[in-house]
Amino acid sequence: MACNGCTTSSKLDFEFSMAFQPIYDAVDDRVWGYEALVRGLAGEGAVEVLSRISPEQKYRFDQDCRIKAIELASRLFPADEELKLSINFMPNAVYEPAACLRATLLAARRCSFPTSSIMFEFTENEEVADTAHLTNIITEYRKHGFTTAIDDFGAGHAGLGLLVEFQPDLIKIDMLLVRGIDSSPARQAVVAGIVGIAEDLGITVLAEGIETEAEFVFLKERGIRLFQGYWFAKPAFEELPRVRIGSAPTISAVA
Template sequence: MICDNCSTFEPIEDQGIVHMKPASGELIQLLEVNGYAIQENNEGCAVKYRVRAELKSMIKCLKPLPLKIRQELFFCVTGGEPPHERLTWTPMRRFELQMEHDDMVSVILHKQFTSYMQPIVDPSERIVAYEFLLRPVDWGIAFQPYELFETARKTGLHSFLDRSARISAIETSAEWLPMGMKRFVNFLPSSIYDAEMCLSHTFNTIDKLQLDPKDFVFEVVETEKIEDIKHLQSIFEVYRSHGISVAMDDVGAGYSTLEQMVRLKPDYVKIDRSLIDHCDRSHAQQKQLEIITNMAHDFGAMVLAEGIERREEFHFCRDIGIELSQGYLFGKPAERPPLEPHSRITYS
């Protein structure tokens, strides 16, 4: 079995041929009624389109099809010439969503995004690492990262996007960061079917660019509850077998529970910003921060406080033993490192 992450997706051309299977009588009749010239074949049927708007109109005209036919109908779009390779088929509902979110799908398939870097500092405020965050390219379509990943999930492209984002981060780190500087890169566990197979692109890119795997920290970012802890543990094991560290993000909020943290035992624990915000003024937050920090230290993890915007927050986190800090106080995400390697943050 090949997972989506290892599949190849091609952008839909402005003109070409849409293939459909199976070619039921209702499908043929509906296409004919709407004036489309149909080419029947062994697998189903095909219709040429001259502009993208015509393709969208064709999909809309098929909405009256009975539910059972819609559930069994698959689509594939090729260029103007007959395909020479095996077709990759998409269920009708997913194909409709790809057409509905055409702009965002184009961003994903054309990889119209880049990686910004946000500094991470140690207790002396030296920059010791950067987190890589997905952002639009200057000349491309504007988007919010969450919006892009949500569109990718709906349209079956989340594995493709997750892999492309990891590769973008690795390539950007090779361009801007020196050896020895840690690089935090996000990944979605749900995008990985078989860790060794699906992550081979990641490991090959690190190797091709002659980077040190020990400089990388891959962190779990998951908006949905992690149902299969054993699967995530196996992903962690594969990363570690290649010399790469792993991290849990947003610990202390949402689905990143302390129980999961203890079971997974990541190398880095990133505490959610909701616990950091004004933590110097909240006894309840302080107690929770101390619990998480002590538990993480018990199994040998380093702790990182996210979302620090005030020096008082930084001082409290540093004083209870949190080793790393990240937030607007030290720098916003940027296209390139704002300071020389291992520089200290200075304030005007």
């Protein structure tokens, strides 16, 4: 079965690659996985790369990002480590979930990369007009063993309303709620509410944008397990960065 995007999407007229940023597991004290972040070949950030995409190229870009992330991860990830590869996707670029997954599944098979190691995250900052369609996407992805996540939770469209319609495996609390949380009662109250709801729904919580030890320690003591941010490591272009494990000195990413 083909979808509209497969036959009408324009090819990209530029090249790009990926940087990788670690996700830290505070309970097991190890790297849990890496998020693949789009970059220009000269290191241009995601905003600049995304600004070059026309509406006719959105589907092709979404597909090419998945393939590029899987190809790089298959070469970079240590074979003896169980690591998640987190890939951002655009819900509005998915026309027919099963058909739009073909390139992803083929890339994973070609690179011998297990689908159970792939997490797809979509951002609240992209407004989803059809939540039923998004639910269908999540359902289809789970059939193939993918983990699903909401990125930037609490800072974009819909917010808690999305959790009424469907429950992803993981939510990533936006950095605006994390920044300075150790000294902000308002942020503490909001995040406590999110953590409580997630626990009731069986959803794992990840705090992103951690920049200080105080933010990390506060959130860890409140029961959050997964973390991401400059405190642990900045994204590294086409390689796995060295990672600060907890408050220990910087060490290798998989030690």
